[in-house]
Protein backbone atom coordinates (compact mmCIF):
# COMPACT_ATOMS: atom_id res chain seq x y z
CA UNK A 1 0.00 0.00 0.00
CA UNK A 2 2.75 2.38 1.04
CA UNK A 3 4.64 1.78 -2.18
CA UNK A 4 1.53 2.62 -4.23
CA UNK A 5 1.27 5.89 -2.36
CA UNK A 6 4.91 6.67 -3.01
CA UNK A 7 4.45 5.78 -6.66
CA UNK A 8 1.43 8.10 -6.95
CA UNK A 9 3.28 10.94 -5.23
CA UNK A 10 6.24 10.44 -7.57
CA UNK A 11 3.89 10.53 -10.60
CA UNK A 12 2.26 13.71 -9.34
CA UNK A 13 5.59 15.41 -8.71
CA UNK A 14 7.01 14.53 -12.10
CA UNK A 15 3.82 15.63 -13.86
CA UNK A 16 3.89 18.97 -12.09
CA UNK A 17 7.55 19.65 -12.80
CA UNK A 18 7.84 18.25 -16.31
CA UNK A 19 6.61 21.48 -17.89
CA UNK A 20 8.15 23.75 -15.29
CA UNK A 21 10.66 25.27 -17.63
CA UNK A 22 10.98 27.81 -20.39
CA UNK A 23 12.18 27.03 -23.88
CA UNK A 24 15.96 27.16 -23.90
CA UNK A 25 18.13 28.38 -26.77
CA UNK A 26 15.78 31.21 -27.68
CA UNK A 27 16.69 34.92 -27.68
CA UNK A 28 20.38 34.19 -27.28
CA UNK A 29 20.89 37.78 -28.41
CA UNK A 30 18.35 40.55 -27.64
CA UNK A 31 15.21 40.12 -29.78
CA UNK A 32 14.89 42.52 -32.72
CA UNK A 33 11.63 43.37 -34.42
CA UNK A 34 8.68 45.69 -34.59
CA UNK A 35 5.65 46.09 -32.31
CA UNK A 36 2.39 47.82 -33.15
CA UNK A 37 1.74 49.69 -29.91
CA UNK A 38 3.86 52.85 -30.11
CA UNK A 39 2.30 54.02 -33.36
CA UNK A 40 -1.04 52.27 -33.70
CA UNK A 41 -2.11 51.66 -30.10
CA UNK A 42 -5.56 50.06 -29.95
CA UNK A 43 -7.55 51.97 -32.57
CA UNK A 44 -5.07 51.80 -35.43
CA UNK A 45 -3.99 48.17 -35.39
CA UNK A 46 -5.41 45.77 -37.99
CA UNK A 47 -4.27 43.05 -40.38
CA UNK A 48 -3.44 45.45 -43.22
CA UNK A 49 -1.08 47.39 -40.98
CA UNK A 50 0.62 44.19 -39.83
CA UNK A 51 1.03 42.88 -43.38
CA UNK A 52 2.37 46.19 -44.64
CA UNK A 53 4.79 46.38 -41.76
CA UNK A 54 6.12 42.91 -42.58
CA UNK A 55 6.53 44.06 -46.21
CA UNK A 56 8.30 47.23 -45.12
CA UNK A 57 10.62 45.38 -42.75
CA UNK A 58 11.90 43.45 -45.74
CA UNK A 59 11.85 46.31 -48.27
CA UNK A 60 13.59 48.83 -46.01
CA UNK A 61 16.48 46.46 -45.34
CA UNK A 62 15.59 45.88 -41.72
CA UNK A 63 15.32 42.13 -42.09
CA UNK A 64 18.78 42.06 -43.67
CA UNK A 65 20.35 43.62 -40.59
CA UNK A 66 18.62 41.31 -38.11
CA UNK A 67 15.07 42.52 -37.38
CA UNK A 68 12.92 39.47 -37.14
CA UNK A 69 9.71 39.68 -35.09
CA UNK A 70 6.50 41.38 -36.14
CA UNK A 71 4.45 41.66 -32.95
CA UNK A 72 0.77 42.60 -32.69
CA UNK A 73 0.27 44.30 -29.35
CA UNK A 74 -3.07 44.82 -27.62
CA UNK A 75 -6.52 44.76 -29.31
CA UNK A 76 -6.50 41.74 -31.60
CA UNK A 77 -8.82 39.77 -29.28
CA UNK A 78 -12.48 40.42 -28.50
CA UNK A 79 -14.00 37.61 -26.40
CA UNK A 80 -14.09 33.88 -25.61
CA UNK A 81 -16.22 31.12 -27.07
CA UNK A 82 -18.28 28.71 -25.01
CA UNK A 83 -15.24 26.46 -24.62
CA UNK A 84 -13.05 29.25 -23.35
CA UNK A 85 -11.01 29.71 -26.53
CA UNK A 86 -10.05 33.24 -27.49
CA UNK A 87 -12.05 34.98 -30.23
CA UNK A 88 -10.25 37.24 -32.67
CA UNK A 89 -11.59 40.75 -33.37
CA UNK A 90 -12.98 40.12 -36.86
CA UNK A 91 -13.35 43.79 -37.65
CA UNK A 92 -9.63 44.35 -37.35
CA UNK A 93 -8.42 40.89 -38.38
CA UNK A 94 -11.05 39.48 -40.76
CA UNK A 95 -8.71 36.81 -42.16
CA UNK A 96 -7.82 35.54 -38.70
CA UNK A 97 -4.49 35.31 -36.96
CA UNK A 98 -3.25 32.06 -38.48
CA UNK A 99 -3.41 33.52 -42.00
CA UNK A 100 -1.54 36.58 -40.82
CA UNK A 101 1.12 34.52 -39.07
CA UNK A 102 1.55 32.50 -42.26
CA UNK A 103 1.98 35.72 -44.22
CA UNK A 104 4.64 37.01 -41.83
CA UNK A 105 6.42 33.66 -42.01
CA UNK A 106 6.27 33.72 -45.80
CA UNK A 107 8.43 36.86 -45.63
CA UNK A 108 11.07 34.99 -43.65
CA UNK A 109 10.05 36.80 -40.46
CA UNK A 110 8.66 35.64 -37.12
CA UNK A 111 5.30 36.41 -35.63
CA UNK A 112 4.42 37.70 -32.17
CA UNK A 113 1.27 38.35 -30.24
CA UNK A 114 0.18 39.91 -26.94
CA UNK A 115 -1.87 38.89 -23.92
CA UNK A 116 -2.12 39.67 -20.24
CA UNK A 117 -1.76 37.68 -17.01
CA UNK A 118 -4.92 39.24 -15.56
CA UNK A 119 -8.60 39.20 -16.33
CA UNK A 120 -8.28 41.93 -18.98
CA UNK A 121 -5.52 43.44 -21.07
CA UNK A 122 -4.56 47.05 -20.48
CA UNK A 123 -6.94 48.08 -23.27
CA UNK A 124 -9.71 46.02 -21.60
CA UNK A 125 -9.68 43.11 -24.03
CA UNK A 126 -9.91 39.58 -22.57
CA UNK A 127 -6.84 38.56 -20.54
CA UNK A 128 -5.49 35.03 -20.16
CA UNK A 129 -6.24 34.49 -16.46
CA UNK A 130 -7.82 31.07 -16.08
CA UNK A 131 -7.30 30.29 -19.78
CA UNK A 132 -3.51 30.04 -19.90
CA UNK A 133 -3.31 26.50 -21.28
CA UNK A 134 -6.02 27.13 -23.87
CA UNK A 135 -4.34 30.34 -25.02
CA UNK A 136 -0.92 28.72 -25.24
CA UNK A 137 -2.42 25.87 -27.24
CA UNK A 138 -4.06 28.38 -29.60
CA UNK A 139 -0.85 30.37 -30.07
CA UNK A 140 1.09 27.20 -30.88
CA UNK A 141 -1.57 26.20 -33.39
CA UNK A 142 -1.42 29.59 -35.08
CA UNK A 143 2.37 29.50 -35.37
CA UNK A 144 3.15 32.24 -32.85
CA UNK A 145 6.88 32.72 -32.15
CA UNK A 146 6.80 35.45 -29.49
CA UNK A 147 4.38 36.32 -26.70
CA UNK A 148 4.34 39.65 -24.89
CA UNK A 149 2.50 39.08 -21.61
CA UNK A 150 1.24 42.14 -19.77
CA UNK A 151 0.28 42.83 -16.15
CA UNK A 152 -2.96 44.87 -16.14
CA UNK A 153 -6.01 43.79 -14.11
CA UNK A 154 -4.01 41.37 -11.96
CA UNK A 155 -5.26 42.54 -8.56
CA UNK A 156 -4.38 39.98 -5.91
CA UNK A 157 -2.25 37.88 -8.28
CA UNK A 158 1.29 36.84 -7.49
CA UNK A 159 3.62 37.83 -10.32
CA UNK A 160 5.98 34.88 -9.99
CA UNK A 161 3.27 32.24 -10.11
CA UNK A 162 1.27 34.05 -12.81
CA UNK A 163 4.26 34.24 -15.16
CA UNK A 164 5.38 30.71 -14.33
CA UNK A 165 1.91 29.46 -15.14
CA UNK A 166 2.05 30.91 -18.66
CA UNK A 167 5.64 29.74 -19.10
CA UNK A 168 4.52 26.19 -18.27
CA UNK A 169 1.48 26.47 -20.55
CA UNK A 170 3.69 27.58 -23.44
CA UNK A 171 6.11 24.76 -22.79
CA UNK A 172 3.33 22.21 -22.72
CA UNK A 173 1.93 23.54 -26.01
CA UNK A 174 5.22 22.46 -27.51
CA UNK A 175 6.07 25.31 -29.88
CA UNK A 176 9.18 27.33 -28.98
CA UNK A 177 7.86 30.81 -28.18
CA UNK A 178 9.94 33.70 -26.86
CA UNK A 179 8.27 34.76 -23.60
CA UNK A 180 8.40 38.54 -23.15
CA UNK A 181 7.26 39.47 -19.65
CA UNK A 182 5.72 42.92 -19.38
CA UNK A 183 5.33 43.38 -15.65
CA UNK A 184 6.98 46.83 -15.63
CA UNK A 185 9.61 45.85 -13.05
CA UNK A 186 7.13 46.08 -10.17
CA UNK A 187 8.19 42.77 -8.66
CA UNK A 188 11.84 42.96 -9.70
CA UNK A 189 11.63 40.13 -12.28
CA UNK A 190 15.39 40.38 -12.88
CA UNK A 191 15.80 38.70 -9.48
CA UNK A 192 13.63 35.65 -10.23
CA UNK A 193 12.70 35.40 -13.90
CA UNK A 194 15.85 34.01 -15.51
CA UNK A 195 14.13 30.64 -15.79
CA UNK A 196 10.71 32.10 -16.51
CA UNK A 197 10.98 34.54 -19.41
CA UNK A 198 13.43 35.43 -22.16
CA UNK A 199 13.07 39.14 -21.45
CA UNK A 200 11.28 41.24 -18.89
CA UNK A 201 10.30 44.87 -18.82
CA UNK A 202 12.16 46.75 -16.12
CA UNK A 203 10.04 49.91 -16.18
CA UNK A 204 6.70 51.44 -17.04
CA UNK A 205 6.16 52.48 -20.65
CA UNK A 206 8.36 54.61 -22.85
CA UNK A 207 6.59 57.76 -24.02
CA UNK A 208 5.65 56.74 -27.54
CA UNK A 209 5.97 60.34 -28.67
CA UNK A 210 9.67 60.07 -27.99
CA UNK A 211 10.03 62.66 -25.24
CA UNK A 212 13.57 62.93 -23.98
CA UNK A 213 12.92 63.09 -20.24
CA UNK A 214 10.20 63.57 -17.67
CA UNK A 215 6.94 61.70 -17.78
CA UNK A 216 3.29 61.93 -18.70
CA UNK A 217 0.97 61.28 -15.75
CA UNK A 218 3.66 59.28 -13.98
CA UNK A 219 3.58 56.37 -16.40
CA UNK A 220 4.95 57.32 -19.82
CA UNK A 221 8.64 58.04 -19.44
CA UNK A 222 11.16 59.88 -21.55
CA UNK A 223 13.74 57.44 -22.87
CA UNK A 224 16.69 59.05 -21.07
CA UNK A 225 14.93 58.51 -17.73
CA UNK A 226 14.54 54.84 -18.65
CA UNK A 227 18.31 54.68 -19.14
CA UNK A 228 18.79 55.80 -15.53
CA UNK A 229 16.49 53.03 -14.34
CA UNK A 230 18.77 50.37 -15.87
CA UNK A 231 21.77 51.28 -13.73
CA UNK A 232 22.72 48.29 -11.58
CA UNK A 233 20.65 45.78 -13.53
CA UNK A 234 23.49 44.74 -15.82
CA UNK A 235 24.39 41.69 -13.79
CA UNK A 236 20.97 40.11 -14.43
CA UNK A 237 21.09 40.11 -18.24
CA UNK A 238 22.63 37.51 -20.50
CA UNK A 239 21.89 35.22 -23.43
CA UNK A 240 18.27 34.08 -23.21
CA UNK A 241 17.30 36.49 -20.43
CA UNK A 242 17.34 40.23 -21.04
CA UNK A 243 16.34 43.39 -19.22
CA UNK A 244 13.82 45.26 -21.38
CA UNK A 245 13.65 49.05 -20.98
CA UNK A 246 10.74 49.03 -23.49
CA UNK A 247 10.42 49.50 -27.22
CA UNK A 248 12.18 52.07 -29.36
CA UNK A 249 10.57 55.44 -29.99
CA UNK A 250 12.93 56.27 -32.90
CA UNK A 251 10.86 57.76 -35.71
CA UNK A 252 7.90 58.64 -33.54
CA UNK A 253 6.62 62.18 -33.60
CA UNK A 254 9.74 63.42 -35.37
CA UNK A 255 12.22 62.69 -32.61
CA UNK A 256 15.22 64.87 -33.50
CA UNK A 257 18.01 62.99 -35.22
CA UNK A 258 20.56 63.54 -32.45
CA UNK A 259 18.15 62.22 -29.82
CA UNK A 260 17.17 59.28 -32.01
CA UNK A 261 20.85 58.40 -32.47
CA UNK A 262 21.50 58.65 -28.73
CA UNK A 263 18.38 56.63 -27.86
CA UNK A 264 19.28 53.87 -30.33
CA UNK A 265 22.91 53.83 -29.18
CA UNK A 266 21.96 53.54 -25.52
CA UNK A 267 19.57 50.67 -26.28
CA UNK A 268 22.44 49.00 -28.15
CA UNK A 269 24.76 49.55 -25.17
CA UNK A 270 22.15 48.17 -22.77
CA UNK A 271 21.75 44.94 -24.75
CA UNK A 272 18.08 45.94 -24.85
CA UNK A 273 15.61 44.31 -27.22
CA UNK A 274 15.46 46.42 -30.38
CA UNK A 275 11.75 46.56 -31.06
CA UNK A 276 11.01 49.42 -33.44
CA UNK A 277 7.65 51.08 -32.87
CA UNK A 278 7.45 53.56 -35.76
CA UNK A 279 5.56 53.36 -39.02
CA UNK A 280 8.12 51.51 -41.13
CA UNK A 281 6.23 52.26 -44.34
CA UNK A 282 7.03 55.93 -44.35
CA UNK A 283 9.97 56.50 -42.03
CA UNK A 284 12.47 59.21 -42.85
CA UNK A 285 15.76 58.27 -44.41
CA UNK A 286 17.64 59.31 -41.27
CA UNK A 287 15.44 57.15 -39.03
CA UNK A 288 15.97 54.25 -41.39
CA UNK A 289 19.73 54.83 -41.30
CA UNK A 290 19.71 54.87 -37.52
CA UNK A 291 17.58 51.75 -37.14
CA UNK A 292 19.69 49.83 -39.64
CA UNK A 293 23.16 50.90 -38.52
CA UNK A 294 25.03 47.62 -38.61
CA UNK A 295 27.91 48.72 -36.40
CA UNK A 296 25.52 49.65 -33.60
CA UNK A 297 23.43 46.54 -34.11
CA UNK A 298 26.60 44.46 -33.78
CA UNK A 299 27.19 46.06 -30.38
CA UNK A 300 23.65 45.15 -29.32
CA UNK A 301 23.76 41.65 -30.76
CA UNK A 302 27.24 40.74 -29.58
CA UNK A 303 27.32 37.05 -28.66
CA UNK A 304 28.84 37.64 -25.24
CA UNK A 305 25.50 39.11 -24.22
CA UNK A 306 26.79 41.59 -21.64
CA UNK A 307 24.67 44.61 -20.75
CA UNK A 308 26.56 47.89 -20.73
CA UNK A 309 27.15 49.89 -17.57
CA UNK A 310 28.05 53.45 -16.61
CA UNK A 311 31.73 54.10 -15.87
CA UNK A 312 31.82 57.92 -15.68
CA UNK A 313 29.07 60.19 -14.40
CA UNK A 314 29.69 63.93 -14.61
CA UNK A 315 26.04 64.87 -14.11
CA UNK A 316 24.90 65.63 -17.59
CA UNK A 317 27.75 63.83 -19.30
CA UNK A 318 28.26 60.09 -18.97
CA UNK A 319 30.52 57.36 -20.30
CA UNK A 320 29.18 53.82 -20.71
CA UNK A 321 31.04 50.60 -21.44
CA UNK A 322 29.83 47.34 -22.96
CA UNK A 323 32.20 44.35 -23.01
CA UNK A 324 32.15 42.48 -26.33
CA UNK A 325 33.40 39.17 -27.65
CA UNK A 326 37.13 38.65 -28.26
CA UNK A 327 38.08 41.30 -25.73
CA UNK A 328 36.58 44.14 -27.78
CA UNK A 329 34.56 46.80 -26.02
CA UNK A 330 32.11 49.55 -26.88
CA UNK A 331 32.48 52.93 -25.21
CA UNK A 332 29.66 55.44 -25.49
CA UNK A 333 30.03 59.12 -24.58
CA UNK A 334 26.52 60.32 -23.79
CA UNK A 335 25.96 64.09 -23.63
CA UNK A 336 22.70 64.83 -21.85
CA UNK A 337 23.13 68.61 -22.05
CA UNK A 338 21.09 70.74 -24.42
CA UNK A 339 24.38 72.20 -25.63
CA UNK A 340 27.49 70.69 -27.19
CA UNK A 341 30.03 69.53 -24.63
CA UNK A 342 33.78 69.03 -24.90
CA UNK A 343 35.23 65.97 -23.19
CA UNK A 344 38.83 65.05 -22.65
CA UNK A 345 39.21 61.38 -23.51
CA UNK A 346 41.93 60.02 -21.29
CA UNK A 347 41.91 56.27 -21.78
CA UNK A 348 43.63 55.37 -18.56
CA UNK A 349 41.40 57.50 -16.39
CA UNK A 350 37.94 56.47 -17.55
CA UNK A 351 37.40 53.49 -15.20
CA UNK A 352 37.21 51.16 -18.17
CA UNK A 353 36.81 47.64 -16.83
CA UNK A 354 39.48 45.16 -18.00
CA UNK A 355 41.19 47.85 -20.06
CA UNK A 356 44.55 46.55 -21.17
CA UNK A 357 45.80 49.25 -23.48
CA UNK A 358 46.61 49.56 -27.18
CA UNK A 359 43.27 49.14 -28.85
CA UNK A 360 42.32 50.39 -32.28
CA UNK A 361 39.45 52.89 -32.04
CA UNK A 362 36.61 53.04 -34.50
CA UNK A 363 34.07 55.85 -34.31
CA UNK A 364 30.92 53.90 -35.15
CA UNK A 365 28.57 56.66 -36.29
CA UNK A 366 31.32 58.05 -38.50
CA UNK A 367 32.26 54.52 -39.56
CA UNK A 368 35.91 55.51 -39.31
CA UNK A 369 39.01 54.21 -37.57
CA UNK A 370 40.40 57.23 -35.74
CA UNK A 371 43.59 55.93 -34.08
CA UNK A 372 44.61 53.91 -31.06
CA UNK A 373 44.13 54.21 -27.33
CA UNK A 374 47.77 55.22 -27.00
CA UNK A 375 46.60 58.73 -27.80
CA UNK A 376 44.28 60.86 -25.71
CA UNK A 377 42.19 63.61 -27.31
CA UNK A 378 39.59 66.27 -26.74
CA UNK A 379 36.26 65.58 -28.41
CA UNK A 380 33.08 67.58 -28.79
CA UNK A 381 29.85 65.63 -28.33
CA UNK A 382 26.83 67.49 -29.73
CA UNK A 383 23.82 68.30 -27.56
CA UNK A 384 21.77 65.26 -26.51
CA UNK A 385 23.89 63.07 -28.69
CA UNK A 386 26.49 60.35 -28.40
CA UNK A 387 29.84 59.32 -29.77
CA UNK A 388 30.28 55.56 -29.79
CA UNK A 389 33.66 53.87 -30.14
CA UNK A 390 34.47 50.25 -30.69
CA UNK A 391 37.83 49.30 -29.24
CA UNK A 392 39.51 46.33 -30.86
CA UNK A 393 42.78 44.60 -29.99
Ligand code: GLA
Pocket residue numbers: 037073074121122123150182204205
Ligand atom coordinates in the same frame (compact mmCIF):
# COMPACT_ATOMS: atom_id res chain seq x y z
C1 GLA B 1 0.78 48.31 -21.27
C2 GLA B 1 2.16 47.89 -21.80
C3 GLA B 1 2.37 48.54 -23.16
C4 GLA B 1 1.27 48.13 -24.12
C5 GLA B 1 -0.09 48.44 -23.54
C6 GLA B 1 -1.23 47.81 -24.35
O1 GLA B 1 0.75 49.66 -21.00
O2 GLA B 1 3.16 48.24 -20.89
O3 GLA B 1 3.65 48.20 -23.67
O4 GLA B 1 1.40 46.75 -24.37
O5 GLA B 1 -0.23 47.96 -22.21
O6 GLA B 1 -2.48 48.05 -23.83
